[in-house]
């Protein structure tokens with residue numbers, strides 16, 4: 655998907671973009687580059703390459719690292735993971751989350767875990783699922799006009815295996831707020847099957863808290 659298609663798709667709203675400041679524009683094609691990197695990671699995970707491919711790939715990747723390293727900038731100027739206008743925020747650490755509907759109180763979206771996230775026997779790694787829940791609930795907790803918050807705890811129940819390569823449905827919602835504390839819940843489903851559910855406490859940061 656091109657950056658233009660990403661930006662025009664109805665997968666985010668002003669509310670969902672949150673309060674964490676401006677979205678960096680970044681160069682044209684940044685979203686497509688991150689999509690390609692995701693596909694690349696899935697391909698690396700799925701492939702059984704021979705020695706020549708391994709040697710060539712290692713050399714190519716080292717070449718790109720040497721080109722990128724001198725371009726490193728401080729966190730505030732980075733594009734990676736700061737593109738809240740793109741599904742997946744322009745990062746590859748957690749699976750690409752597509753938002754279908756969002757308000758200040760709840761969010762609904764979909765996600766497909768690629769081969770990169772395989773744990774074993776066709777199931778998603780148990781560490782990748784909390785990552786996804788922290789992403790959706792962390793963003794919901796910080797959406798709209800909310801003051802910034804951080805995850806204090808995240809409880810995850812794995813109810814059935816989460817399949818690799820299938821489009822799954824995810825929801826997140828506010829349960830209640832009490833002072834600086836926000837309790838949010840989320841679930842992840844494969845059709846009618848509940849794969850996992852989460853409960854997270856997010857605590858509003860005091861001024862000066864990192």
Ligand SMILES: CCCCCCCCCCCCCC(=O)SCCNC(=O)CCNC(=O)[C@H](O)C(C)(C)COP(=O)(O)OP(=O)(O)OC[C@H]1O[C@@H](n2cnc3c(N)ncnc32)[C@H](O)[C@@H]1OP(=O)(O)O
Pocket residue numbers: 672674788789790792793796802803804805806807833834835855857858859860863864
């Ligand atoms: C900054 C965000 C940027 C947004 C980016 C969005 C895009 C990214 C999307 C991804 C986003 C991902 C987001 C991330 O992943 S954020 C990264 C992961 N989280 C952290 O690194 C947080 C580390 N911890 C802290 O900084 C502090 O402990 C916090 C700030 C959480 C609270 O320390 P603070 O000193 O401020 O608070 P307090 O001690 O006065 O407590 C206040 C109240 O809270 C209650 N309490 C506290 N902890 C717990 C607990 N564990 N269980 C039960 N209750 C707990 C406590 O009893 C009290 O209640 P009460 O006695 O008043 O009733």
